[in-house]
Amino acid sequence: MDPHSARKVLVISHEYPPIGGGGGKIIQDLCERLASVDTSFYVLTAHFADLPEFETTECLTIERLRSGRKEAYRASLSAMFLFVWKSFCRSLQLIHSWQPDLIHAHFAVPGGASAAAASIITGTPYLLTVHGGDVPGGAPEKTDRWFRFIKPFTGLIWKKAKKVITVSEVSRQLALTHYPVSIDVIPNGIDRKAVTGNIDKPHSPPHILFIGRFSPEKNALALPEILKGIKDLEWRCTMIGDGPQFAQLEGQIQRYQLADKVKLTGWLQQEEVNHHLTQGDILIMPSLRESMPMAGLQALAAGTALILSNVGACPDMVKPGINGYLVAPSNNDGFEKALRELISNPQKLSKFKKSSKEHSRLFDIQAILDQYRQAYEQVSGS
Secondary structure (H helix, E strand, O other): OOHHHOEEEEEEOOOOOOOOOHHHHHHHHHHHHHOOOOEEEEEEEEOOOOOOOEEEOOOEEEEEEOOOOOOOOOOOHHHHHHHHHHHHHHHHHHHHHOOOOEEEEEOOOOHHHHHHHHHHHHOOOEEEEEOOOOOOOOOHHHHHHHHHHHHHHHHHHHHHOOEEEEOOHHHHHHHHOOOOOOOEEOOOOEOOOOOOOOOOOOOOOOEEEEEOOOOHHHOOOHHHHHHHHHOOOOOEEEEEOOOOOHHHHHHHHHHOOOOOOEEEEEOOOHHHHHHHHHOOOEEEEOOOOOOOOHHHHHHHHHOOEEEEEOOOOHHHHOOEOOOEEEEOOOOHHHHHHHHHHHHOOHHHHHHHHHHHHHHHHHHEHHHHHHHHHHHHHHHHOO
């Protein structure tokens, strides 16, 4: 393709690394890996702390808009509203000057609101990718209060999109109960070469990982309750993340006398998370709600056994008794039993680690990229 006729994609997302969670990471992967002489990207995202306002490479520009974001792991409702306004205004300028072929909005709220408004005014078509928590009921502990006010205004965002994509069949079915539109599923993908752990044998002692926000839907406070039941075994645990329950978590770790075994790292950059994954043996996620957690995919690629809640797309990642276990949410005894089984049986843990590495082939990022290329062709008509 002639570089002068390359497809141009304007991306709108309030989360893009180093801020945000797994959704932001997949957005970064899509933009960086699809950026080429055939497709160029201009990303509008939220500014945070001392991050540069602009980053530019040959086929990818990232512009960070100041919207009052104060935390890396979450955005307040006021910050989201300000991001909608600023990204909408900036989108109109870019549609006039840069002339994108389509808009790719990630998260129905807030990015989808900006895209829908810009599309209505300019006629530029937009593609909407929904990541789970932006569906009513997808993360009720975090968003139910917001949706009580904004849900009546969200139907237009879904209806006006040229194509709607969600990352799991569970999210698709939930979305269809609220928005009767055509919805495709393209799962999150993982670069299997980016995280390569030691799958030959478990570490001594076995290394347990938790990766995610310390917030109600991730149920991080359950982990000290679970770990106190296996204090008689040899293991160590690293909890990677931050969130509103950080202080409570610290208190529980002290209360159950787990400080010598459990380390809290705070929020880490992806390179640091990858390093911990290469040193991990078991990923545990006692979540109450999930869509398709990137941490689970990254752990698969690293060759880590999985102990996950039986929610969202987690069953797609776990082959029970082969590479991990699925446990009902809030069943702390079930999580404790699964941990005890793997920590007490190094041979089984080793087999599970190898099986996870093999299972990760199903989520290879290249297949996901091909599906998005096709989606862009369908939306832009080229």
